[in-house]
Amino acid sequence: MSAVGEGDWALLIVEGRERRKSYVFRVRSKASYTTFAGSLRGSQLVGIPWGSRVELGKGVAYVLKPNLYDLMMHVLPRRSQVIYPKDAGYIASAAGLLPGMRVLEAGAGSGFLTIWLAAHVCPGGAVYTYEVRSDMRELAASNVRAAGLEGCVTIKEGDIRKGAEERELDAAFLDMPDPWEALGPIRPSLKPSAPVVVFTPTVNQVIKLLDALKSIGGYAVQEVSELIKREWEARPEALRPAVRMIGHTGFITVLRALA
Amino acid sequence: MSAVGEGDWALLIVEGRERRKSYVFRVRSKASYTTFAGSLRGSQLVGIPWGSRVELGKGVAYVLKPNLYDLMMHVLPRRSQVIYPKDAGYIASAAGLLPGMRVLEAGAGSGFLTIWLAAHVCPGGAVYTYEVRSDMRELAASNVRAAGLEGCVTIKEGDIRKGAEERELDAAFLDMPDPWEALGPIRPSLKPSAPVVVFTPTVNQVIKLLDALKSIGGYAVQEVSELIKREWEARPEALRPAVRMIGHTGFITVLRALA
Amino acid sequence: MSAVGEGDWALLIVEGRERRKSYVFRVRSKASYTTFAGSLRGSQLVGIPWGSRVELGKGVAYVLKPNLYDLMMHVLPRRSQVIYPKDAGYIASAAGLLPGMRVLEAGAGSGFLTIWLAAHVCPGGAVYTYEVRSDMRELAASNVRAAGLEGCVTIKEGDIRKGAEERELDAAFLDMPDPWEALGPIRPSLKPSAPVVVFTPTVNQVIKLLDALKSIGGYAVQEVSELIKREWEARPEALRPAVRMIGHTGFITVLRALA
Amino acid sequence: MSAVGEGDWALLIVEGRERRKSYVFRVRSKASYTTFAGSLRGSQLVGIPWGSRVELGKGVAYVLKPNLYDLMMHVLPRRSQVIYPKDAGYIASAAGLLPGMRVLEAGAGSGFLTIWLAAHVCPGGAVYTYEVRSDMRELAASNVRAAGLEGCVTIKEGDIRKGAEERELDAAFLDMPDPWEALGPIRPSLKPSAPVVVFTPTVNQVIKLLDALKSIGGYAVQEVSELIKREWEARPEALRPAVRMIGHTGFITVLRALA
Structure with missing residues (x-):
């Protein structure tokens, strides 16, 4: 039109x-x-x-x-802290996502990361996303439909800390307060070498995650990083970074599943 | 295997x-x-x-x-400054890319951004990438094949500053020293509202781009930003940002095509 | 008390x-x-x-x-954009300020940078600060008195773009929209090797300054930088950078006077 | 000359x-x-x-x-991680230092922060700096003399974790691995409201410090922050941030002594 x-x-x-x-x-x-x-x-x-x-x-x-970016930044409803495009784009590329891959996510939350993951693996691939809260499952489903990606997304009721039913998955994405509780249980669902990307807001969570990995085993740490987006005032006669900016969203930890 | x-x-x-x-x-x-x-x-x-x-x-x-990320960061050959995953991931998400979309790129360079764009629009979509240098076209083609995405990518000989043959494209991506020379010529190839994402290393280019837009017309400016990736030393007993980091890659300007 | x-x-x-x-x-x-x-x-x-x-x-x-920091951050009156402690502290240390030095400033503005400079060179040294606006001179004088540093500060009426009366100064500090207009005129007031620190909000000003130096002559460029202060939420159980931060104040250019 | x-x-x-x-x-x-x-x-x-x-x-x-900045950045000998001017300048201004103040430091290290502190409080004021290692005391003394500030600095043998002899100090500065061990013992040496600035490289230390304060008592937390210095390539025709930068030095925690 x-x-x-x-x-x-x-x-x-x-x-x-x-x-x-x-x-x-x-x-x-x-x-x-x-x-x-x-x-x-x-x-x-x-x-x-x-x-x-x-x-x-x-x-x-x-x-x-x-476009999808505008809708996600401005109007798609959210009932939780969402993962923004700057992080979602890097998370997907750091995991080397390609069309056709089958990946795990937990929790679905408002479905924002779900949408970016699906945009990569669709069509032909699949995002299996676990979420314990039924209201969040409904919201995520509604947002995924708004993006037209429902064909590649399965929103599942269930606590990822008890593991996932799928096997031979290409990657996993954890956006939850206690990712260390899920790492052991999901290990059998992952192909060896599969990236697991964990998103956590605080350094305490990063420390606890890295510490827990020593006893959990089954993963190598590839990277811990954060992405800072700095907007600029787009005036050609007075170009300068914006005075106010978002200083922090979260830390991104990339793990790889071992044999 | x-x-x-x-x-x-x-x-x-x-x-x-x-x-x-x-x-x-x-x-x-x-x-x-x-x-x-x-x-x-x-x-x-x-x-x-x-x-x-x-x-x-x-x-x-x-x-x-x-995975694709590891190959791109470490071994895919490059003969030019490439766009790294942190920027490529955001560029693709800022353009709201979805499977099936048809997009324009110039120049192909070593094909790194081409690969990330194709990973989004494939299968069903298309990346048309213009490149004047034959050696770069060959390199980009080889890298796109290494990523298994050649089915969605057309690498074209030609100077984008003379325009593109395609019509009704969903987005365009310019990684070239003088993007202002291409904006007028590619305008007829774009759907109204289509995002055009420009990547430039210096602030002089951003200033010149924003200035040139006043006389070129046909576009609205949506955003100028930069993404800074800060790696952390992943030691749970002594967690801290890495002492040395990459301080700059380039500035990302997002435009939208007008009617 | x-x-x-x-x-x-x-x-x-x-x-x-x-x-x-x-x-x-x-x-x-x-x-x-x-x-x-x-x-x-x-x-x-x-x-x-x-x-x-x-x-x-x-x-x-x-x-x-x-203390002085609290008063400056919260209550000292300002009628202009002021230089904050993060920048003022670095500006003074980048100039190698020591007690007893005699330095030039323009313009005085609300007197905030004046205060930090005086805190370094006092007692025994001197800050000569030029300001064209009488209301700003009064405000700066009042703020300098509030800090108890009036003994080392001389607030002068005058346009620095016509030069300064002082000679053999150890350093100069320019916080004005068109610092390139002052560099030639103040050159005779400076000792050879003296640092000149320029503070400007936009990249256009930095470009114009560096460009103008080629024809003005008389200075070597030592450094262009910016300081970004990132505050953290000080909660030991959930330590993280603050979500909102000041993304930009200004660019700091350090020059050195030639023979 | x-x-x-x-x-x-x-x-x-x-x-x-x-x-x-x-x-x-x-x-x-x-x-x-x-x-x-x-x-x-x-x-x-x-x-x-x-x-x-x-x-x-x-x-x-x-x-x-x-000048002092050049000497500190390039040639003053160091046998430990030193505090750079970007941090030292802010640390001194965040503490509201003024000429004539009497302040505490531990440890002296290579004397770099000592010098910046002395540059503020001198003449008329005093820096009392405690250091357990005799080789570091000698190095710090030599560097302070090189800066010409020895008249205001007393380098003392002693473990600050056993407290300081001085009383009614205006501020304290801790650059040591375990600052929480010193906070209780130095409390009697500080005026009520005196700022205590702690510099630590890791987030683990910040967490432990904030946690320990709950049981130590006697201090209010004013701020936790970090300063990031971004250098730019000073080319007027191609102005851009430097590709490589120092991503981290340390975290700055500002406390205030209570009654």
Whole structure:
């Protein structure tokens, strides 16, 4: 569809004199939308081509069709701390994910990492994601469907700390408070050499994980790292890093399953 | 195959008392391999199961089957500055890539970003990558084949600054010294709203790009950012960021094509 | 004085269950003070020893005598972007400041950098700081007096782009939008080898400065850098970098005067 | 002295086509010096004015009188991990140091932090620094003399974990592996509200320190932070952060003594 339709998701990039800000919302012809540079009515949007420019009182708005990134950053519902694209992109590439691979995830949470993993292994591959809470399973399922990736994702009820039913998996991804409880139980589900990527917010968890591995056995440590995303103010006459930034999301530990 | 074979690529994670280092090489029974913690002979490796542990003089080695990440970080040949996984992963996720999408890249370079893009859109999608130098086209083709992704990648001879033949593309990726020369010409190849992600090492290029966009038109700026990867020394009794790190690779500018 | 007196400045470090926050204010027995963990009355503070602990509804407050750092971070008035301690400390040490040195500054601004410079060269040394705006000169003078350093500081009316009257200075510090306009004029005021430290918020200014130096002459470039301060959440059971941080203040360029 | 003399320390900033590097050495007329851009003889240096320019085979050298920063970064001898100017500058400013203050340090180490502390409190103030090792005491004393600050520094034999003899100190600085052992014993030496700044390389030490404080008592936690210095390649036509950087030195914890 080349024109904005009633009920479509829209991404608005609004440019003022010294600022730029993105908004994502559903277009309703009877609604009105407020931005830092002025308001606009839904009726101004319905029917215009995607990629149009709309004048605002104190700036300009570009009306764009949002992609998966925009939806995840702005509107997909979340009921837990989610893994952001900067981390998800690296986690998937650090695991060497390829189409057709079969991977394990726990827990599903709001399904954000699930979506990025599925985007890599789909079609032909599979993400098996375990989640104990039924409300989170429903939310994750709904978000995965919004991304159109439900064909490659199986959301399973169950506590990964009791292991997974699958075998010969190519990789595993743990985003849970106590990953050390899961590492032993999931070991039989993994191919030797399979990467296991663990995401944890605190250094205490990294220490406990590395310490626990000595007694758990069955894994080699490949890397501990963190990714820091620094946004810049995109003004060609006064280019500089943004004053405020997100200083931390979590630590990424990459393990490899042994024989 | 569950055992290390003659000629296989192997990833060795070597752990000493205070260090850990990875090595990737082809296993040859008659060769010998030197690590910081001691040497081992190829004949010790051939025939043992993947994921085995081998004692070294001053440490231990884990013998693992390398994945795409390991091959790209250690052995895929490169004849140019490549885009590393931390950036490639974010670039792909910032563009909202999904299986089946059709995207443009220029230039192919050593094919590293090509591989990550293909890993997302494959199968069903396509990466069309333009490269003026024939030696780079051959190198990129060889690396894409090594990753098993040649079915989704078309490496084309041609100067992207004269535009691309394809139409209705979902995204474009520019890793070239003068991306502002390509933005006008490729505009007709892109769907309205399509993300265009530009990777440039210097702030001068970012300034020139943002400045040029005012006269080129046809695009909205969504974001300028950089990703900083900080590795940590993975010692549970003395956890700390590594003393030496890579401080910079490049700046990522995300644009969106207008109507 | 070992007890809190009416009208004294106080620093309150308030600890709640998961947060910690500092407040600086003048103690007034008739006032009341609100913190995130509950309120307290001024009458609870007057007369208690410095370093006392006061229970709040949802936490605890420590009542401390603020030092120069606390006053500068919280209450010294500012009418311009100021240079923060992380930058000021490095700027002074990068210039090798020692007691007794005589240095130049422009502009005085709110006097924050002036104070740190004076703290190094005092007593016996001198800071000559030029400022065109009379309101800023008054503010800087007032802040320097609050720090007790007025004996070493001379705040001068004048445009540094026309040069300085002093001679044989040990260092110079430029915090102004167009430092390239001042470099030529101040050159005769500096000892050969003297460091000149320039602080600028944007990369455009750094580029323009480095470019201008080629035609201005008279200086060698020693270093361009930036300092990033990352605060951590100080919880021993869940230690992690703070989620929100200041991502940027400015770039520090160190030059050396030639013969 | 305005001319380079035999035996003087010299700072050479050497500029090549794409690089810049600093060297510090003693000038000897019979010696010769090798830089990345070519060699020069000591006889070329003796007698020329400070701030002179010397042509090299593949670049140019600026001959400068080194300041305290240059000497500390390049030539002052060290027999331990030292505290660099970026951290030392912030540590001193975070403690609100002013001329005339009396402060405690442990251990002296190579005397680098001692020097920065003395540069603040001198003259009129005092740094009392405790060190158990006699070889380190001698080294620290020698470095403090090289900086000309010996009048304000007392280097004391003794184990700070048994406390300090001084009373009514304005601040304390701990750069030692087990700072939690010293906090109780030094408490009687500090004025209420005095800042205590602790520098530790690992997160394990930060956790142990914060944990220990609960039972030690007598202190409030003001801040935990780290300073990251990012150097830039100072080329106006291709400005960018340096590819390689120091990723970590240590964590800075600021405490305040209670009543």
